[in-house]
Structure formats: structure tokens, C-alpha cells
Amino acid sequence: MQIIRYDGSFYGLIRSLAFCLRQRHLPDAIERENARQPSLISPDEEQNITRLDLAGDNIHDPAIFKIPGITNETWQNAWHAFLSEAGNIEMNIARYLLFALEKPGRVDFHITDTRVSNIHKLARRVLSERHRFMGLLRFRCIGENLYYAAIRPDNFILPILAPFFVERFADQRWIIHDRQRGLAAVYNLKTWAMIERDTADLPSDSPTEDAAQHLWQCFFDSIAVRERLNLALQQKCIPKKYWQDLIEKPGR
Amino acid sequence: MANILIKPDSDSGQTTNSLSIAANKLRILAAAAKYDVSCASSGSSRKKLPGSLGNVVSSGICHSWAADGRCISLLKVLFTNFCIYDCAYCMNRRSNDIERAAFTPAELAELTISFYRRNYIEGLFLSSGVIKNPDHTMELLLHCVRLLREVHGFAGYIHLKAIPGADPELIFRAGKLVDRMSVNLELPSQTSLSLLAPDKSKENIMMPMKRMRDWHLEYNPQIGERLRLSSTADSSLMLSRKNQTQSTANFIPGGQSTQIIIGATPEDDRQILTLSQNLYKKMRLQRVYYSAYTPINHDSRLPNPENPPLLREHRLYQADWLLRFYHFSAEELFENGPPNLDSDFDPKIMWALRHPELFPVDVNRASIETLLRVPGLGVVSARRIVQARRVGALKHDDLVKLGVVMKRARYFLHAPGSENSILGLDPAIIRQRLLAIEPQPLKAKQLSFFDLPGFQLDVFKDAVMGQF
Numbered sequence: 001m002q003i004i005r006y007d008g009s010f011y012g013l014i015r016s017l018a019f020c021l022r023q024r025h026l027p028d029a030i031e032r033e034n035a036r037q038p039s040l041i042s043p044d045e046e047q048n049i050t051r052l053d054l055a056g057d058n059i060h061d062p063a064i065f066k067i068p069g070i071t072n073e074t075w076q077n078a079w080h081a082f083l084s085e086a087g088n089i090e091m092n093i094a095r096y097l098l099f100a101l102e103k104p105g106r107v108d109f110h111i112t113d114t115r116v117s118n119i120h121k122l123a124r125r126v127l128s129e130r131h132r133f134m135g136l137l138r139f140r141c142i143g144e145n146l147y148y149a150a151i152r153p154d155n156f157i158l159p160i161l162a163p164f165f166v167e168r169f170a171d172q173r174w175i176i177h178d179r180q181r182g183l184a185a186v187y188n189l190k191t192w193a194m195i196e197r198d199t200a201d202l203p204s205d206s207p208t209e210d211a212a213q214h215l216w217q218c219f220f221d222s223i224a225v226r227e228r229l230n231l232a233l234q235q236k237c238i239p240k241k242y243w244q245d246l247i248e249k250p251g252r
Numbered sequence: 253m254a255n256i257l258i259k260p261d262s263d264s265g266q267t268t269n270s271l272s273i274a275a276n277k278l279r280i281l282a283a284a285a286k287y288d289v290s291c292a293s294s295g296s297s298r299k300k301l302p303g304s305l306g307n308v309v310s311s312g313i314c315h316s317w318a319a320d321g322r323c324i325s326l327l328k329v330l331f332t333n334f335c336i337y338d339c340a341y342c343m344n345r346r347s348n349d350i351e352r353a354a355f356t357p358a359e360l361a362e363l364t365i366s367f368y369r370r371n372y373i374e375g376l377f378l379s380s381g382v383i384k385n386p387d388h389t390m391e392l393l394l395h396c397v398r399l400l401r402e403v404h405g406f407a408g409y410i411h412l413k414a415i416p417g418a419d420p421e422l423i424f425r426a427g428k429l430v431d432r433m434s435v436n437l438e439l440p441s442q443t444s445l446s447l448l449a450p451d452k453s454k455e456n457i458m459m460p461m462k463r464m465r466d467w468h469l470e471y472n473p474q475i476g477e478r479l480r481l482s483s484t485a486d487s488s489l490m491l492s493r494k495n496q497t498q499s500t501a502n503f504i505p506g507g508q509s510t511q512i513i514i515g516a517t518p519e520d521d522r523q524i525l526t527l528s529q530n531l532y533k534k535m536r537l538q539r540v541y542y543s544a545y546t547p548i549n550h551d552s553r554l555p556n557p558e559n560p561p562l563l564r565e566h567r568l569y570q571a572d573w574l575l576r577f578y579h580f581s582a583e584e585l586f587e588n589g590p591p592n593l594d595s596d597f598d599p600k601i602m603w604a605l606r607h608p609e610l611f612p613v614d615v616n617r618a619s620i621e622t623l624l625r626v627p628g629l630g631v632v633s634a635r636r637i638v639q640a641r642r643v644g645a646l647k648h649d650d651l652v653k654l655g656v657v658m659k660r661a662r663y664f665l666h667a668p669g670s671e672n673s674i675l676g677l678d679p680a681i682i683r684q685r686l687l688a689i690e691p692q693p694l695k696a697k698q699l700s701f702f703d704l705p706g707f708q709l710d711v712f713k714d715a716v717m718g719q720f
Binding site for chain 1: 271274275278279280282283285286287302303304305306307309311313314315316317318319320321322323324325327328329363366367369370371372405544546559560562636639640642643644646650653654
């Protein structure tokens with residue numbers, strides 16, 4: 001009976017799995033040592049930003065294990081599927097990677113095989129939620145050139161969402177707070193890092209914030225064509241679970 | 253012309269609160285822009301300075317959805333709704349007694365930045381009524397765009413209307429700063445234009461469109477290159493690219509779009525789609541938008557439908573998709589058929605029912621172009637089929653595993669293990685059976701872009717995001 005333990009991060013998972021992968025066999029079980037342990041980095045620690053935009057792990061790239069036959073695309077799929085936090089995801093990733101070793105460079109064509117379609121489906125789910133939050137995330141100004149956003153995503157998208165905002169809002173300081181998981185991505189104009197942040201720790205708005213929010217609501221109401229009112233379609237596009245962290249009020 | 257806000261019939265009770273003045277202005281100028289259906293933030297790419305504010309995402313991003321179910325991607329406003337023209341269909345025509353307002357370039361630039369920093373929007377969609385004359389209007393728009401790019405260092409998306417009749421030099425300078433420009437055709441023929449928009453002419457609209465096409469090709473070398481390589485390229489479009497090395501910025505890297513109002517004038521679907529096809533091929537437009545006519549003005553020259561023709565608009569979009577992503581031509585969609593699209597079925601099913609000799613299609617042998625013509629197969633499904641069959645022949649059950657929806661495709665697609673008895677059925681019988689599974693009655697109000705032919709996630713990302 002072989003049980004593999006890992007630290008909760010994707011990099012940790014691959015590090016623990018590497019031996020099995022080289023031996024081409026599947027462990028009997030994979031267990032997390034704790035619920036979630038992202039690689040915590042203090043924001044002061046100097047990080048090269050260009051290294052952070054890897055869609056792989058935050059700072060660790062599984063390609064360093066030099067497991068031949070696994071393409072970048074395959075690593076990415078595994079990493080994105082991992083972020084879904086789906087039940088038994090570790091074993092499913094192990095099966096997918098083992099199959100990848102059997103079909104070097106071609107595993108991702110085998111989309112009728114459940115080992116592959118499973119991972120692809122989860123990766124798509126994660127990426128589409130990320131895409132959704134690229135639009136639905138709302139910053140509030142909470143200080144001099146400092147912005148805060150609360151999100152409650154189903155998947156652990158923070159590690160792949162933050163780099164997008166690093167590029168977009170390169171000249172403003174910001175915090176993206178995953179209130180589902182008690183984690184926050186913090187960007188200080190130079191680098192971003194993931195820190196723990198209590199889900200109840202909500203900062204207060206800056207004095208100019210009300211005016212901006214009022215104008216946005218005003219625009220949101222005026223841009224709808226009333227002759228084409230379609231609240232059902234609106235709700236289909238923005239599911240209710242996302243409403244609470246928006247500024248605008250849908251549904252009217 | 254700073255801070256104009258004219259409210260007819262009311263001079264009392266005006267609060268001096270600057271926020272409510274700003275809000276009122278925004279309310280008027282957003283409402284005045286809402287009938288422009290384009291809201292795409294996709295299809296552009298521009299280099300940005302590292303560390304600056306904003307970027308563009310080629311797939312586009314929707315930030316919210318309004319109460320009419322349309323995506324909000326850009327801050328869509330008119331610079332002003334004052335207008336010297338009197339177009340019958342337009343709510344801002346000069347003979348209408350409505351609230352009028354105008355931004356100042358600085359005010360609008362600041363509002364855009366304030367929204368952008370909060371991630372409310374992808375950028376700005378700026379159109380305008382024509383104030384004083386076309387040149388003056390275009391100068392104001394250009395001024396605002398320059399403030400955004402040069403003072404605020406804004407690298408997000410900008411869609412700007414080219415004002416017909418404005419000095420080409422102004423349009424050229426604006427096009428070097430923005431991502432996309434558009435001139436709205438509004439009406440599908442010169443006859444309709446002369447009737448309903450007496451101040452405009454087709455020539456007046458087509459001239460800037462042609463110029464922008466030429467500049468777009470000239471100042472986006474990668475597009476010229478693509479055209480040169482494609483055998484179907486119209487050689488007359490190949491222009492001298494002598495300035496290419498001197499130019500530092502691309503000209504409208506996101507290309508041009510236009511809008512046509514549907515149902516205000518008597519043109520049929522065949523005429524409209526033939527026009528669109530010409531706009532895509534000859535004018536190199538990225539998008540043609542269709543806007544179901546909503547009666548706004550009481551005007552004896554206009555029809556007065558109770559509801560906007562949403563189903564017709566939807567069918568036109570489906571057909572437009574077939575032109576752009578499915579290699580169909582407008583002629584094919586209407587050959588041996590009526591000049592209007594069918595109300596019961598999407599145009600691809602109608603085409604397939606008229607061509608029983610081409611079906612069933614063998615899933616393991618057909619080219620991707622052929623697969624794309626199978627009702628029920630979308631771009632994503634077709635691509636997946638082609639990918640999966642590289643590593644083994646596909647059986648009927650595999651198709652289901654790939655996520656292919658067989659509801660319609662099963663009458664047209666052959667794979668080992670498929671139900672042979674329903675393949676090659678008489679089109680009239682297939683029609684009967686398909687009718688039974690079509691949502692009946694098709695509720696026009698519920699239509700969304702999820703219902704487009706073969707709509708799936710990747711197409712959503714590639715093409716639809718930010719489009720409406």
C-alpha cells in the first residue's frame with residue numbers, strides 16, 4: 001500500500017508524484033498534509049515579476065522535474081484542473097500524467113478517454129471562471145492609489161487571476177481577497193504575493209468611492225434598452241452567486 | 253461649450269451638487285448611445301509600455317450585463333446628443349424635444365479612467381451627435397482620445413465613431429490612437445437612406461469606410477502579409493506599403509465595424525446578408541451588427557411595429573455567423589429558397605434540408621469544412637472531432653464523449669454505431685422530427701448568444717465575449 005503525502009500545493013504534488021511517474025505506476029492514495037498551503041511569500045520579498053506570470057505554479061515550474069513526454073500544454077491542463085479543488089483531483093492528475101507518459105506528446109488528442117476528458121473538463125471550468133472574474137471583479141478605492149476587491153469564486157483561481165491584473169493595473173496598488181478561502185493576492189507596484197487574510201477583514205472605502213459607484217450604477221441603469229428588457233438572460237449571464245460582490249444591482 | 257446641460261421646461265429644483273450634475277449628464281448621454289448595439293472589446297492587440305495603465309485582451313471581456321441581457325464591456329456614451337441632423341429613426345434628431353447634454357473632453361477622460369481603475373469596463377466606446385459641423389465634432393472626439401492616451405497613459409480599449417464628412421486627416425489621427433473605428437451604415441440601401449436620413453448619403457458613409465480600410469491595411473503590415481498569402485485575396489486591396497517602416501503605431505488594429513437597422517425599411521434578408529458579405533469581403537469589416545428596429549419617433553415614414561423584430565435579428569446573426577466562421581456564402585443560404593430566413597429553423601438546418609444529396613457525412617473522413625456544415629456541429633465540436641480522430645477512428649459513442657450534441661447532428665452525421673435508419677431520411681420527415689425538438693414557440697425574448705449555431709465555450713471566448 002503506497003500512500004503519498006504532499007503539502008497542498010501543485011508543485012508539492014508533482015514533487016511527491018515524480019518518483020511514481022518515473023516508475024510508471026500509480027500510488028494507492030494521495031493525501032494532503034493540510035487543507036491548503038499555498039506557497040506563502042512575503043510581499044517584501046523581491047520577486048522577479050516576469051517569473052510570476054508563469055501559468056504553472058507561482059514560482060515553481062513542474063517542468064524542472066524533467067519528466068520527458070509531458071508537454072507544456074499537459075502541465076498547464078494538470079495545473080488548471082488542480083485549481084478546481086475537485087474531489088480526488090490528485091489521483092485523477094496522477095492517472096492523466098501516467099497516461100501522458102504512455103502517449104508522449106499526444107495525450108491531449110485522446111479526448112474520448114476519461115483520464116483526459118476529466119482533466120480537460122476541470123481545466124476548462126477553472127479557466128472559464130477566471131475569465132468571468134476578469135470582468136466581474138470590482139475594485140473599490142480604499143486609499144491613495146490603493147484598491148481592494150473581494151471575490152468568492154468556486155475554484156481556486158487567485159494564482160492565475162492575479163497575474164492578469166498585475167499586467168492590467170501595473171500602476172496601481174491592489175488587493176484581491178478570496179473570501180471563500182481566506183487568502184489575498186497583494187500587488188505593490190513591483191511584485192505580487194499571496195498572503196492569508198481573514199474573510200471578515202474588510203477595509204473601508206476612500207471618500208471619493210461613493211461618487212464613482214453612484215456614477216457606475218447610473219450608467220448601468222441608463223444603458224439598458226427597456227423595450228428589450230430580459231432579466232432572465234441577464235441572470236443567466238451573471239449568476240446570482242456573483243451579485244453580492246458587484247457594485248451595480250442587476251435584476252431590475 | 254464646457255458643461256452644457258440643458259433641461260427643457262425645468263429651471264427650478266436643479267441641485268447644484270456636482271455629483272448629481274455629472275450623474276444626470278451620464279444618464280442622458282448613456283441613454284442616447286444605447287441603441288448602438290456594438291460593445292465589442294475584442295480583436296485588437298497593441299503594444300503597451302510596461303508599467304502603464306491598461307491593456308487589451310484579444311478575446312474581449314464582458315464586465316456586466318444590462319437589464320436587456322446585453323453585455324457591458326465598454327463605457328458606451330455619446331460625447332454629445334446635440335445634433336444638426338434630422339434622421340427619422342434617431343432619438344437624437346434635432347427636431348426631437350429632449351434633454352441635451354455634452355461632456356468636455358477632460359471630464360469624459362477622467363470618468364473613463366475612474367471606471368477603468370475599478371475594473372468596471374474594458375475601455376471607452378465613444379460616439380457623438382454632430383455639433384456645429386463634422387470637423388468640429390471629430391476634433392472634440394480626437395481631443396478626448398488624446399487626453400486618454402497621452403495624458404493618462406491609458407492603454408485600454410477605445411472604439412471611436414468616425415463622423416461622416418469629417419476631414420480625413422482628423423480621422424487618420426484618431427485611428428492611430430484607437431483600437432477600432434466604425435461608421436454606421438444604419439440603412440441597407442441608398443433609397444432607404446434618402447428617405448429616412450436625408451442629410452446623409454451612402455457615399456458620405458462609404459468614403460470614410462474605404463479610407464479606413466486602406467489605412468488599416470497599410471499600417472498593419474501583418475494583415476497585408478496575411479492577405480498576400482491567402483489565395484483568395486483581392487489583389488486590388490494590396491496597397492503600397494511604403495509608409496510601413498515610418499509608422500510607429502498601427503491604424504485601428506481592431507479593424508472596423510458597422511451597424512444596420514433591421515425592419516425599418518423593406519429590404520429582405522437576402523439583400524441584407526449580401527450587403528454584409530460585401531462589407532466583409534470588400535471593406536474588410538470585422539463585424540456587421542444588426543439592430544432590430546425599435547420605434548422611438550412618431551414619423552409617418554416609419555413602420556410602427558408593436559415589438560422590435562428580435563427573432564429576425566437573431567436569425568440574421570446566425571446567418572452572419574455562418575458567413576464568418578462556417579465558410580458559407582450569402583448566395584448558398586438563399587438558393588432555391590425564399591429571400592427571407594426561416595422562422596422555425598436556423599439557416600444552417602434550412603440549408604442542409606435543401607441539400608439531402610450531401611448527407612450523411614462520414615465523421616472519420618469528412619474535412620473540417622464539411623463537418624462545419626453539419627447541423628448541430630459547431631466550431632468547437634468540429635475541431636474536437638478532427639483532433640480526436642488523429643489518434644483513432646471515432647464511433648458514435650465517442651462523439652457523445654466529446655461533448656457533441658447529437659440532437660440535430662444524428663440525422664446528418666454517420667459514425668460506426670450510429671442509428672442508420674434515421675440517416676438519409678426524407679428532408680420533409682427530418683423537418684417534422686426536428687420541429688418536435690425545437691423550443692416551441694421560440695420565445696424571441698429568451699434568445700441569447702448561447703443559442704447561436706454550435707455555440708460553445710471556445711467560440712464564446714474567441715468571438716462572442718465582449719461582442720454585445
